Amino acid sequence: MNKIFASALMAVAMMGSVSEADACTNFIVGKKASVDGSVMCSYSADDYGMFQNLAHYPAGKHAKGEMRKIFDWDTNVYHGEIPEAAETYSVIGNINEYQVTIGETTYGGREEMVDSTGILDYGSLIYVALQRSKTAREAIKVMTTLAQTYGYNSEGETFTICDPNEAWIMEMMGKGPGSKGVVWVAQRIPDEAICAHANQSRIGKFNMKDKKNVMFAKDVVAFARSKGWFSGKDADFSWKMAYAKPDFSGRRFCDARAWALLNHFKDMSRYLPWALGKDPNAEDMPLWVIPDKKVSVKDVEACMRDHYEGTPLSVADGDDIGGGIWQMPYRPTPLTFKVDGKQCFNERPVSTQQSGFVYVSQMRSWLPREIGGVLWFGNDDANMVAFTPIYCSSTIRPECYNTPGADAVTFSDKNAYWVCNMVSNMVYPRYSQLFPSLKEVRDSLDNSYFAAQKQVEDKALELYAQNPQQAVKYLNDYGVEKAQQMLGRWKQLHTYLVVKYNDMIIKPTTKNGTFERTKEGLGARPVRPGYPEKYARELIKQTGDKFVCPE
Numbered sequence: 001m002n003k004i005f006a007s008a009l010m011a012v013a014m015m016g017s018v019s020e021a022d023a024c025t026n027f028i029v030g031k032k033a034s035v036d037g038s039v040m041c042s043y044s045a046d047d048y049g050m051f052q053n054l055a056h057y058p059a060g061k062h063a064k065g066e067m068r069k070i071f072d073w074d075t076n077v078y079h080g081e082i083p084e085a086a087e088t089y090s091v092i093g094n095i096n097e098y099q100v101t102i103g104e105t106t107y108g109g110r111e112e113m114v115d116s117t118g119i120l121d122y123g124s125l126i127y128v129a130l131q132r133s134k135t136a137r138e139a140i141k142v143m144t145t146l147a148q149t150y151g152y153n154s155e156g157e158t159f160t161i162c163d164p165n166e167a168w169i170m171e172m173m174g175k176g177p178g179s180k181g182v183v184w185v186a187q188r189i190p191d192e193a194i195c196a197h198a199n200q201s202r203i204g205k206f207n208m209k210d211k212k213n214v215m216f217a218k219d220v221v222a223f224a225r226s227k228g229w230f231s232g233k234d235a236d237f238s239w240k241m242a243y244a245k246p247d248f249s250g251r252r253f254c255d256a257r258a259w260a261l262l263n264h265f266k267d268m269s270r271y272l273p274w275a276l277g278k279d280p281n282a283e284d285m286p287l288w289v290i291p292d293k294k295v296s297v298k299d300v301e302a303c304m305r306d307h308y309e310g311t312p313l314s315v316a317d318g319d320d321i322g323g324g325i326w327q328m329p330y331r332p333t334p335l336t337f338k339v340d341g342k343q344c345f346n347e348r349p350v351s352t353q354q355s356g357f358v359y360v361s362q363m364r365s366w367l368p369r370e371i372g373g374v375l376w377f378g379n380d381d382a383n384m385v386a387f388t389p390i391y392c393s394s395t396i397r398p399e400c401y402n403t404p405g406a407d408a409v410t411f412s413d414k415n416a417y418w419v420c421n422m423v424s425n426m427v428y429p430r431y432s433q434l435f436p437s438l439k440e441v442r443d444s445l446d447n448s449y450f451a452a453q454k455q456v457e458d459k460a461l462e463l464y465a466q467n468p469q470q471a472v473k474y475l476n477d478y479g480v481e482k483a484q485q486m487l488g489r490w491k492q493l494h495t496y497l498v499v500k501y502n503d504m505i506i507k508p509t510t511k512n513g514t515f516e517r518t519k520e521g522l523g524a525r526p527v528r529p530g531y532p533e534k535y536a537r538e539l540i541k542q543t544g545d546k547f548v549c550p551e
Contacts, residue, residue: 023352024105025198026160027261027303028167028288031365032191035296039363041162042300043094043103044382047074048333050356051408051417054377054390054401057131059090059097072153073123080119082150088131092375093359095392096130099373100139101162101361107171107201107254109156109244110229115174115181118151125152126159136163140170140186140215147172151180156244158197161186164365164372169195169287171203173243175223183223185216185239193288194295196261198350200254201244202287208234246284252277253335253348255285256313260350261303263311265291272312297376298450300360304382306350315347318432318534322346325535328431351383353428356417358382369393370472371460376449377401377483379416384424384438386445388483389453391475398483416487423494432532434501441493445486505529 029040045052062084070079090097104122120128125143133139139161152174161168170186185203189195190213195202206214217223224230224242240246246255251274259275262268262285268275271285307316307329315322316329323329330353331346338344357379364372373392378385379401388398403415411418427434456478464471499515500507505526508516516524531539540547 023199023348023354024103025257025261025304025350026103026105026158026196027300028160028162028169028189028195029295029300030167030189030191030193031165033194033291033295035294035299037364037366038297039162039164039167039365040295040297040300040360041101041103041160041167042304042358042360043160044304044350044352044355044358046352046355048354049408050354051406052356052379053403054093054357054379054397055091055127056093056395056397056402057088057091057127058395060088062086062088068128070119070121070124070128072121073127074121079121079124079153080150082119082128082146085132089134090393090395091127091130092390092392092394092397093377094126094130095361095363095373095375096133097369097373097393098134099164099363099369099392100130100133100136101160101363101373101375102126102130102139103160103361105158105197105199106154107156107158107199107244107250109173109201111155113173113176113243114155115151115153115177115179117178118147118153118174118180120147120150120152122152122154122157122159125154134163136161136166136168139163140168143170144172144182144184144217147174147182147184149180152182156201158202160197162361162363164363164369167191167195169197169203171201171239171243183217183220183243185220186214187287188213189288190290192290194262194265194291195288196258198254198257200246200250200258201240202255202258204238204240204284204287205236206239248277250277251275251282252345256308257306257348257350259285260306260308260311260313262289264299264303264306265289265293265295267292275313297360297362298446301376301382301387301446304350304358304360307383308347308349313347313349315349318532321535321538323431324429325531326430326432326434327532327535328428330428330431351381353381353424355381358385358387360387367457368461368464368468368471370468371457371464371475374453378420380420381424384427384442385416385420386442386486387449388445388479388486389449390479390483391472393472394476394479395472396476396480398480400483400487413491414487416483416490419487419490419494423490423497426494426497430501430504433506433529434497437497437500438493441489445489449482 023046027042066084067081068084095101129139156173159170167189172184175181256275266289273279273282308314318327360376362374370393375390376387400416406412406415460471
């Protein structure tokens, strides 16, 4: 989700000031690369001020001639209408009833390729395709056909498109104002591989003869030639070098995230110079790699919580004062800033405070489709939330993910986005003190969901054998129950943090989590932790004798 991301990155490249930069990230896992044989993908939808409910589109039958109005997913501006499909499928979040899942990140690319007259924006295209597709390949056909027919008015986009058997990455761009056309390329991620993208075009050269694993617009090369952007042999054509050549910002702010995700499962030190962005001759990293170990849902969730820990880009190790007194692994915006005329920047890790929602989709071919697809969902920064299970057959949303009256400027304590933000924004500035308490609750919930998954699905399979709709209701009720329980637990966490850490002190607790009292019944004397040693040393180093007591 990056409506203005291209202009932001262009401003960085021109050494200007970036007032806002979104930060979406996708991770893709082939079925032979996963622990259990599932295809998996993740998505963080990030934008300051963004507020999104858990989406739901019911299945339906539509009369011939019925039209669908298209409103821009980012701005809600009306773009026009397209014919409705005769039949549409149920969609919950970014997964449909056939386990097809679609995510995205925006990379911008050449500004002159944007078609402002097109009807379909990237977000609308995703949800329309989910309603019309039973497989990833079908989704690719639906998306490209619709964009070619009715016009595509977004910037350059990278889509993750998966089903229980295949994982694909597709990149698409318009052909300019009034063109009502697109160029695009889609590549299947090998079953044994993992892939990632984060707001920088990732597809380079592709095998045009591999019809089984590669799809592309017929004029994908010819269009670039006509514009003077490519003049070599077709076999040497690189999508990203023609349409969205990576510069420093595309590498350091975007590809670095993809590098970090892949680095969890494969030694990517060879490609660190590329991620750092400063060496023009650095070796580009591959689109996908074969991981050294199998990947689980829990692993993918952990990756979406990444702050470059343990790497040269880390903002989590307390090596500079950017994180404040209590080593917050987040940085204020804008992304770039000036100091004494020098353009400077913040790192841009995967986990970021502006996340509206995040998910990990688990798609399994060996189960009935109603049971096989699980969207592990959270409303807020992935690092600060538990991912609750939402099954792809669900048609009733938890109230906390679809709260009447709540929006981007209307708080509700019944809404997960607001309650989770209430906690996370308390934790951010005192991270090293407060985060361990949040992490304990978060991990306890996550682990309880994983521990219960087999038992829940075994029960669903029993019900499915009797009546599939009973299984659907059971899983839907389970997803609602867990989401609402999470909300209740997060409210308790907020109260606990307020009491324990009030006024920058720490009130002692017993082993069972209750607050200690004196024998007279008063609250035990609080601990005053003061500065962490590393920060105290830096403070005195910078201020000299100002705060040094006389001997």
